[in-house]
Each structure stands twice: as C-alpha cells, then as structure tokens.
Amino acid sequence: MNATLDRTSAQIECELSIVMPCLNERETLVQCIRKAKAFLQREGINGEVIIADNGSTDGSQQLAEDAGARVVAIPVKGYGSALIGGIRAARGRYVIMGDSDDSYDFSELGAFVTKLREGWQLVMGNRFKGGIHPGAMPPLHRYLGNPVLSTIGRTFFKSPCSDFHCGLRGFDRAAILALGLQAPGMEFASEMVVKASIQQLRITEVPIILWPDGRSRPPHLRSWRDGWRHLRFLLLFSPRWLFLYPGAAMFGLGLLLMALLLAGPREVGHVQFDIHTIYYSSLAIVIGFQAVLFWVCAKLYGMREGIVPREDPRFDRFLRWFTLEHCLLAAGALLLLGVGAGVSAVIAWESTGFGSLAPEQMMRVVIPSGTAILLAFQLIYGSFFFNLLGIQADRGGLPIVQEDTHGL
Numbered sequence: 001m002n003a004t005l006d007r008t009s010a011q012i013e014c015e016l017s018i019v020m021p022c023l024n025e026r027e028t029l030v031q032c033i034r035k036a037k038a039f040l041q042r043e044g045i046n047g048e049v050i051i052a053d054n055g056s057t058d059g060s061q062q063l064a065e066d067a068g069a070r071v072v073a074i075p076v077k078g079y080g081s082a083l084i085g086g087i088r089a090a091r092g093r094y095v096i097m098g099d100s101d102d103s104y105d106f107s108e109l110g111a112f113v114t115k116l117r118e119g120w121q122l123v124m125g126n127r128f129k130g131g132i133h134p135g136a137m138p139p140l141h142r143y144l145g146n147p148v149l150s151t152i153g154r155t156f157f158k159s160p161c162s163d164f165h166c167g168l169r170g171f172d173r174a175a176i177l178a179l180g181l182q183a184p185g186m187e188f189a190s191e192m193v194v195k196a197s198i199q200q201l202r203i204t205e206v207p208i209i210l211w212p213d214g215r216s217r218p219p220h221l222r223s224w225r226d227g228w229r230h231l232r233f234l235l236l237f238s239p240r241w242l243f244l245y246p247g248a249a250m251f252g253l254g255l256l257l258m259a260l261l262l263a264g265p266r267e268v269g270h271v272q273f274d275i276h277t278i279y280y281s282s283l284a285i286v287i288g289f290q291a292v293l294f295w296v297c298a299k300l301y302g303m304r305e306g307i308v309p310r311e312d313p314r315f316d317r318f319l320r321w322f323t324l325e326h327c328l329l330a331a332g333a334l335l336l337l338g339v340g341a342g343v344s345a346v347i348a349w350e351s352t353g354f355g356s357l358a359p360e361q362m363m364r365v366v367i368p369s370g371t372a373i374l375l376a377f378q379l380i381y382g383s384f385f386f387n388l389l390g391i392q393a394d395r396g397g398l399p400i401v402q403e404d405t406h407g408l
Contacts, residue, residue, distance in 0.1 A: 013046050014046055014047060014048060014091040014092045014093070015045055015046050015047055015092055015093055015094060016040070016045050016046075016047035016048075016092045016093070016094045016095070016096065016113065017047060017048050017049075017050055017090035017091060017092035017094070017095045017096075017173070018036045018039075018040075018047065018048070018049045018050065018095075018096050018097075018098070018106060018109070019050045019052060019083065019086040019087060019090055019095055019096070019097045019098075020032060020033075020036075020049070020050070020051055020052065020086075020097070020098060020099065020100040021052045021054060021079055021082035021083050021086065021097075021099065021100065022051050022052065022053045022054060022056055022060050022064070022082070022100050023053075023054040023055065023056055023060075023082070024056045024057060024058040024060060025056070025058075025060050025100045025101060025215070026056075026058045026059055026060045026063055027214060027215050028100060028101050028102035028213065028214040028215055029051070029060050029063055029064055029067075029100050030063050030064075030066075030067045031102050031214065032098075032100045032101075032102055032104075032106055033049050033051070033064060033067040033068065033069045034067060035105065035106040035107040036049045036106035036107070036109075037049055037067075037068055037069075038107050039106060039107045039108070039109050039110075042107075043110065043113070045113065047092055048069075048070055048090075048091060048092065049068065049069040049070065050069065050070050050071075050072055050086050050089060050090055051064040051069045051070070051071045051072065051086075051100070052072050052074050052082040052083060052085050052086030052089070053071055053072065053073055053074060053082075054074050054077060054078070054079075054081070054082040055073075055074075055075070055077065061073075070089075072085060072086055072089040074086070076184065077184070078184035078185045078188075079184075079185055079186050079188055079189075080181070080182075080183040080184045080185055080186070080187065080188025080191070081184045083097055083188060084181055084182075084188070087173065087176065087177065088177070090173055092173060093172070093173060093174075094113070094116045094170060094171070094172060094173060095170065095171055095173045095176070096109055096112050096113075096168070096169070096170040097167070097168070097169060097170075098167055098168040098169075099167045099168075099213075101213035101214065101215055102211065102213055102214035102215075103136060103167075103210055103211050103212065103213040103214075104125070104167065104168040104208065104210070104211070105208075105209065105211065108208075108209075109170070111123075111206040111207075111208075112125075112169075112170035112206060113170070115170070115204055115206060116170050116171075116172065119202060120202045120203070120204045121171060121172045121175040121176075121196070121201040121202045121203070122169065122170075122171045122172075122175075122176070122192070122193070122196045122201050122202070122203045122204075123169060123170040123171065123203075123204055123205070123206060124161050124163065124166055124169045124193070124203065124204070124205045124206075125163065125166040125167075125168035125169055125205070125206060125207075125208035126161075126162060126163040126166060126205040126206065126207050126208065127163055127166055127208060127209075127210040128146075128162065128163055129162075129163075129205070129207035130206075130207030130208040130209045130210070131207075131209045131210070132209075132210045133209070133210065133211050133212060134212075135212045136210045136211055136212045136213075137210060146163065146164070146165055149164055149165065149190075149230050149231060149234070150162055150163060150164040150165070152231070152234050153190065153193060153194065153197075153234055155241075156234060156237075156238040156240075156241050157193075157194050157197040157198060157234075157237070157238065158197060159193055159194070159197040159203070160197075160203050160204070160205070161193055161197075161203065161205060162205065163205070164189070164190065164193055165189045165190070165230065166189075166208070167189065168208055169192075171192075171196075175196075175201055176192065176196070178199075179192070179195040179196060179199060180195075181195065183233065185229060186229060186230065187229045187230050187232075187233040189230070190230050190233045190234060191233060194233070194234065194237050198237075237302075239294075239295050239298035239299050239302060240295065242295075242298075243291045243292065243294045243295035243298060244291070244292060244295040246288075246291060247287070247288045247289070247290070247291025247292040247294070247295060248288065248291075248292060249288070250284045250285075250287055250288030250291065251284070251285055251288030251289050251291075251292065252288070253281075253284055253288075254280075254281040254282065254283070254284030254285035254288060255281075255285055257273075257277060257278070257281040257284075258278055258281040258282065258285065258367075258368060258371075261273060261274065261275075261277055261278050261281070261364070262278075262364055262368065265360075274360065275359065275360055275363040275364065275367070278363065278364065278367050278368075279363075279367055282367050282368070282370070282371040285371055285375070286371060286374055286375065286378075289375055289378060290378060293378060293379075293382040296322070296382070296386055297382075297385065297386065297389065299315060300386060300389040301389065303315075322383075322386070324383050324384065324386075324387045327379055327380070327382070327383030327386075328380065328383060330379060331375075331376045331377070331379040331380045331383070332376070334372045334373070334375050334376035334379065335372070335373060335376035335377075337369075337372045338368075338369045338370065338371070338372030338373035338374075338375075338376060339369075339373065340369075341365050341366075341368060341369035341372065342366070342369040342370075342373070344365060345362055345365045345366050345369065348362065348365075349362075
C-alpha cells in the first residue's frame, strides 16, 4: 500500500520528463544524461530522464542506469516507436524529447520550460533561428530538405512551425498522447506537428543551437529514404493537396479543351489541335474526376479517424448536396447523355451501311459519349461507397453523409 502511494505521489509531483531515444549511443549518451540532470538540478525542477532504448547492443542501457536515467525497453523498432514508448512511460506533466547524439544541449532547456508553463502545448525548437554550427547539418538537409518540407507543412496544415523536423521539442504530455500518434519511423516528427496543427493545439517555437553530433559512426537518418517518408506522410494527411486541387485542375482543363474542340479543330500559331487532343482531354476529365472522388473518400475516412478536423462547414455543406439520391440523378443524366450521343453515332454509322466513317467527325461524338458513360458509372459506384463510409462514421457518432428523406 505504501509503495503504491509513493509511486502515485512521485507521478503527481514530477513536472518534467526528458525523453531520449537510444540505439547504440554509448559514445554520447552519458554526456546527454548528465547535461539533462544538471539542468533539472540547477533549475530546481522535479523531473526525470528517460532513455527509450530500442534494442541497443553496445551496453547503452547499463551506462544510462549508472548515470541516473530510467531505461525503458522498447521492442518495436523505429525512431517513432521508441519515442511513443518513452512518452507513454513518462511521469512528468511536461515532456522534452531530443536525440541522444549530443547535437542538442540538454543543459539549456529553460526556454522550453518557460513556454510550457505559460500554457503552450507544443514548443518546437528552431535550429535556423538559433544557429547551426559548421558540420552539424548536411547541406542537403539545411538548404533543401528541411526548408522544402517545412514550407509544405506550413502550407498544407497552416502550421506556425518553420523548422518542421527539429528533434528537440517540448510538449504537454496529456495533449500529445490524446493525438494518438502511431508513426513508427522518422516521420513521427511530422506526425506530431501535423496532428497538433490539425487539432489546433497551442504551438510556438524557441531558437536553439544545433551542434555536430559526437558519434564516430554515421547517423541512423537516411536522407532520401526518410525525406520521402516525411513527404509521403504530409501528402497522405492533406487530401486536398493530394487529390482535390490536382484533380479539379485536370478536370476543368480537360473539360475546357474538349468544349473548345467539339465544333472543329483549332490552331494556335502553327500548331493544330484536333481529335487527338480531345482524346487526351477525355483522359484528363476522367482522371481528374476520379481524383476528386478519392478526395471525398479520404476526407470522410480522415474525419472518422481524427486525421483531419471533424468540423469543416464547407465540406458539410457539400455533403448536404452530395447525397446518394442526388448522385444517382446526376449519374443518370450523364448516362443518358453518353448513351444518346452513342446512339447518334450508331445511326450515322448505319446511314453509311456500316461502312467507314470520317474519324475527324465521328470521334467528336464518340469520345465525349464514352467519357460521359464512364463518369456516370464512376459516380454511381462512388456514391454508394461514400454512403457506406457515412454509415460507418455515423456509428462512431460522426454524421457525415446526409440521407435525402424526401425521396426522389
């Protein structure tokens, strides 16, 4: 009984947990722990240092325990897995996480603690504002990878972070756990910022200094592989930029070109656009329409899973129109249009005794006919699938797809 009370009391009193992922970091681990513990002692903070060990084979675990840290074994491999396990094991109200390669100075965490105590829920370090020592960051990361990915993240998710992938960050433990972070690899860094931005947590930045890491071996990070994983993650979490905007642009451009060329070929300068352009316009229309349908699916699924905000007035207004009944009516109109154009083409073919036809004229009818029929069936099957997603979402307490109770 007394032991249980003591553990509970320690958890209540612990203000800050400093969490470091570890995979064979014996060269730098003890130095990082000593700096972190010196900071806690100097500032009079009741805290702890946690080493989330991801299966080290170089004796890092014993070195960490001897240095006064609490070692938590994380069997599932990956940077994200190690940190998720360490955060869950933390006892502090606040957590500051950072790599154990001595590239971050754990003795200078005062700005993070100040911001956390002010009520900020995620405090990101910013290496570009604080300073990057020579050799601390490869040029590819400094001038291409980080700026590009940070710009994409700010654009897609309206995030205030200008150093999206800084590994030194502090946060309110309960608020971050509520995000349900799951990424096992390096993209965990993006997942935290993306979900925190989507859920509108209070986010700020503090300048930090990045030092060259103290290891003699290469880092675990792989530039192109992990850069792609970050970019892929950002795209998957932003269905508008992945599906809606490109799809709508392709659909609109294809429709415009087809409409311009239905009456006959057009010349721009010395270039003539004819039925071949109509064919590729049809492809653009179909692909664009399919991309927009994928956006609706991704949006519905994301709202159900908490990946994108559940409150979206514009999408809700769209769905009030986008009922199964309305979709079937629109698909029926497209099908009639396509079949009607196809019938007219067959009649024209019959008038020649089913002989040869002038392709320049007939393809202006056949291609739009096939396009309309294809769009009709895409819309029919898509609308039934959206309705299925809506039923599943409604079971979870999220009414998404509206039924038309007035019938047809």
